[in-house]
Amino acid sequence: MTTSSPDNRSLRTQQAIVRAAETLFARHGVEGVSLNTITRAARQSNRNAIQYHFGGKNGLLQAIFDKHSTGVAERRAAIIDELAARDEPTEIIVATAMVQPLIEKLDDPDGGEAYIHISAELITANTLGYQTPEKHHLQLVRESKIAEFTAKQLGHLPQPVVEQRILHMNLLAYHGVSDHARVRHTEAYQALSTDTEFMTSNLIDSIVAVLSLAPSQRTRKLLAPLR
Numbered sequence: 001m002t003t004s005s006p007d008n009r010s011l012r013t014q015q016a017i018v019r020a021a022e023t024l025f026a027r028h029g030v031e032g033v034s035l036n037t038i039t040r041a042a043r044q045s046n047r048n049a050i051q052y053h054f055g056g057k058n059g060l061l062q063a064i065f066d067k068h069s070t071g072v073a074e075r076r077a078a079i080i081d082e083l084a085a086r087d088e089p090t091e092i093i094v095a096t097a098m099v100q101p102l103i104e105k106l107d108d109p110d111g112g113e114a115y116i117h118i119s120a121e122l123i124t125a126n127t128l129g130y131q132t133p134e135k136h137h138l139q140l141v142r143e144s145k146i147a148e149f150t151a152k153q154l155g156h157l158p159q160p161v162v163e164q165r166i167l168h169m170n171l172l173a174y175h176g177v178s179d180h181a182r183v184r185h186t187e188a189y190q191a192l193s194t195d196t197e198f199m200t201s202n203l204i205d206s207i208v209a210v211l212s213l214a215p216s217q218r219t220r221k222l223l224a225p226l227r
Helices: 006-028 035-041 049-054 057-085 090-105 112-131 144-154 159-183 196-212 217-226
Strands: none
Touching: 006 035, 006 049, 006 057, 006 112, 035 049, 035 057, 049 057, 057 090, 057 112, 057 144, 090 112, 090 144, 090 159, 090 196, 112 159, 144 159, 144 196, 159 196, 159 217
16 A cells, blocks of 8 residues: 655645635635635645645745746747747737737636636736835746837836836736636627637737827826926
8 A cells, every 4th residue: 555755745735725725716806715715625624734835825826826927927938939030010929928828828727717817816916016026925927038028119118108008018918818717608798708719819909009009198298297
């Protein structure tokens, strides 16, 4: 008879907790779920299991992002290489690289859709935290290629405009995919609302517009006191 090693049992416990947290966070929101609820859903008899393995809710969130974010970042880098080799416009490269890996995550049976919903909920804090990592409780994957191409596209604009355009791009990408994931499971919506290919193309177009449109005169006027 073979028995599991302590390391294997610990790993299985961590995986069970992460899967339970993904499902509950995606369904009820990060602040809407207690650690005790996650512990029960993961079928853990030790009430301190999350504290022991992850140190608390932030550590558990970190484990979820560690599980998914590296793959998303690698897929984005591959898309950028592919589109850059075809001499696609920079704004299309960035917009496609932002959206396509998130769409693909929806078909990941191991918490992919839940990851999108959790990311959408936290996207404002995560985007700002990416810019100032020393102030953020989550350590996010540094995506140098998409940062380089985004800077190339927006670098001529004033910095406050750049920062908000990046935030708006992330909001559109993550909330767009998250909302679509929920809509496509709802029979009451028309077919067009649940057509993933159409939504993806339209979402990419929308982000291209965010990356391409020059600031209006009103925006420039409002910007002047901020400089």
